[in-house]
Amino acid sequence: MSTGAQALLRTLLDAGVDTCFTNPGTSEMHFVAALDGAPDMRAVLTLFEGVATGAADGYARMAGKPAATLLHLGCGLGNGLANLHNARKGKTPVVNIVGDHATTHARYDAPLQSDIETVARNVSTWVRTAQSAETLSRDAAEAVAAAVGPPGSVATLIVPADVSWNTGAQPCQSLPLAAAPPADGKAIEAAAGALRQRGKAAILLGGRALREPALMAAARIAAATGAKLLAEVFPARMERGAGLPAPERIAYLAELASVQLAGLDCLLLVDAKAPVSFFAYPGKKSYLAPKGCRVIELVSPAQDAAGTLDQLASLLDAPGAPGKLLQPPAQPDLPEGRLTADKVCQAIGALLPENAIISDEAQTSGVTLPAFTAGAPRHDLLTLTGGAIGQGLPVAIGAALACPQRKVFALAGDGSAMYTIQALWTMARERLDIIVIVFNNRAYAILNMELERTGSGQPGPAARAQMDLANPAIDFVALGQGMGVRSARAETCDQFIQALQDAIDSPGPHLIETVVPNAFTGFKLKALPHALDALKILPGPLARAIKRKIAP
């Protein structure tokens, strides 16, 4: 006779959910106890719930199936909320198992009592509180199916302690999963008509349209029609590098994105939203497609991007291969001299091994990374889908567990790394092949820039102090070593190159703290084109395209 928790674990495993990122408490002790009877479940302990939820997100992006989390009541779920927000925005499937007080205990309003469903609803498309051990397994099977979608989403199953510990439970078979259908024929015909018209057209690819099959079909369409290929600002997972089509990613800065989109007559959305500014700014527009540009949603996130694009390519008599639209191999030279954020990106581009995964949360310091890695060996890029920082290191954990044969690079700013710095401990504990690269510019550098963009005026010492992380400077080597990760500091290009090569050559987690200047001190918008002119040193058609746009 199984307990609810035992049947729950068996049900998750039957549905293919075999990895669980945990931070349990008393209400989850029966789930924990049941782990010994479910050796196929890999339970990965984290020291903070934001690490668990971010890792589940990274895992699903790379594994193509959800992981579970195990969280302790409403407060544990709350701690995991920011990274669940990122998963929600990236349409990544996650199955949260959240323990709750026993059903008989809730009425006493004990200290940890809170309204879990309300917190869960903020990020979940599916929320349920299990009512009995007998029905718990069915709930779990439905949670997995809801998470898988399509589109992927966050499903949260709240499990009262007595539902876990009561007996009489049976595992539930996994439910049939729905396949994503292609867009309907009329929509595809309409898209073909739009692309055939005179005028400048672009196809904006997002979500699953940034994986190889859809990318190849889109590039064939581009070859046939001259349409430009764009990628959304923050893809959950983008397959890129030598041999793949290289859509131009819309810039984070609306000022640049407007340049990228200028002159378009038609914008076809494929698992992507119409481009909008990340934030609003006084007197600036939020919606970025130019006036008069026709915006057509061809493929929704619940539809099959690759299948639809294949049909569209056939309808357009597109060539069988995209030919010269494939990115040729090209890696930058190794940088020299004093280290800067750009040179860190350049060195990564020069040394990136085959089949790497990059989790990129270096929002300002990593700005030249896409260009420097454009012609690098093929790799996956995972970005900050929902804008809630503290995602980069946890996502790397999940990606490394999903793809144990691949090197994972986790790029973070000093500010962003600190939100979920506890991730380092789990990397060490699980001996994950992750290279954490922290750009320590001792500032919330992005805020230097945003302060100027919001027109808040010249900052005085009180305002500047809110962006200053130099007092005290954070010693990331100490933090890494304190959590069991081999760590090194680089202040010159030589030091960085050596540390990076060493990390690439030896297994297990590494941290490299790069001490770099804050490129955005005294940032001025009018200096932007000049600053981005640095891009002319970069290889590949993407760089040329960007250069044409920003320095016309």
Added chain:
Amino acid sequence: MSTGAQALLRTLLDAGVDTCFTNPGTSEMHFVAALDGAPDMRAVLTLFEGVATGAADGYARMAGKPAATLLHLGCGLGNGLANLHNARKGKTPVVNIVGDHATTHARYDAPLQSDIETVARNVSTWVRTAQSAETLSRDAAEAVAAAVGPPGSVATLIVPADVSWNTGAQPCQSLPLAAAPPADGKAIEAAAGALRQRGKAAILLGGRALREPALMAAARIAAATGAKLLAEVFPARMERGAGLPAPERIAYLAELASVQLAGLDCLLLVDAKAPVSFFAYPGKKSYLAPKGCRVIELVSPAQDAAGTLDQLASLLDAPGAPGKLLQPPAQPDLPEGRLTADKVCQAIGALLPENAIISDEAQTSGVTLPAFTAGAPRHDLLTLTGGAIGQGLPVAIGAALACPQRKVFALAGDGSAMYTIQALWTMARERLDIIVIVFNNRAYAILNMELERTGSGQPGPAARAQMDLANPAIDFVALGQGMGVRSARAETCDQFIQALQDAIDSPGPHLIETVVPNAFTGFKLKALPHALDALKILPGPLARAIKRKIAP
């Protein structure tokens, strides 16, 4: 002509809110820019929102007035949720200022868009999204009044970016604050009647009833009637030590609490709830007052505990002073030899300076702290009001800012310290007089105990791994130094005593990592009375009372 943000800051200052714990983003840049025009506002930067909200909680517990937080949209608020839960449960006033997208931008569902009000409602009694710069100041004045109560609570004001940056705003005068009334005369008479009856009575003190005025009145009542004085399990702030009445705190373990409450005929609640088990356990009761015990709520959290108890004392012709019910001075000897968690507590009891503040989140290792500090010089004890760990270090930050002349001790387990370890950086940045003592037993020790209590069976290696923090062991000295805090490790009593004395004697933050055995490995409930028999070495009437209860 003021911007909304400028008027907001002025309104907060006029209402006495002059400390703000921040982690801003782009939507809060106009608030940040306005700081230079409001030099009386102390803006304390944190690296993680849970530090900001916990610090605001600790500040208000000691300052007796709220601090503000400055948080970035729904995800920033989400990161702060666990410590706001603790503030909510402790009835501590907090004013959250949460930035949001500009009102014109919300419709575009940009990446950071989320339903902030829903997240806020989970912890707040008052939630409002400001609609215009003109009305923002009035909103802020109402938020402060709502937070102050009585009872204290969390108020969340959501400020869209354009409401901050628009001009035409005027500061708003602070609103009159309601005074807490005493309980009505009939309720006081009924309580007097109950205490005069034959039978065993106790007065359970919580909330503001654990401050000196109410404690003294309660002790006079106890002296007159023989009623026993109890304190709630997790007080927000308890004034204690030599010269004050020493109510016996209800134990976290329901098994012990039941012993403490056994035989009671009447339980008078003063700003406290009827005792319940922290969690539910199979086959064990949640409600802990014994059968037949009359439970009377005399003072609600919205009422005046001290005034009511004074009236009750008069009605009972209580003596003017509690006499021998005051705790006599008594400090333990310094411990010797190998360090254990109990010896750490003993040394703290021996060396505690006058007028200290203790933020206690050492849930298992700190179990003997209350007894060892019972007769120490007068101090304030701040505990884990809502059970959401990760509170102890942030609360210490707020307490140190509220009381810059007092030494603050922050006690944490290795597990609990890691939830908001970023707090160390703010301690260093603000040069706060905080002594962080981490009990590093390399385990979630409380879960070893809870696994046994929940009857989940004998744990195997997979279950045990979920409580094991030894692989890798966390080096808290490295973490402290990495964030700029002077740090030392102690493995013997001598080392700990020397490090503690050094920390007491020199200003600024210190961290002492104590390497102690996990007292709860292989924990067995039946061994509890034996384990707690150690209490017989402790001084004071509290220890004698506890000993009588647990080893009858």
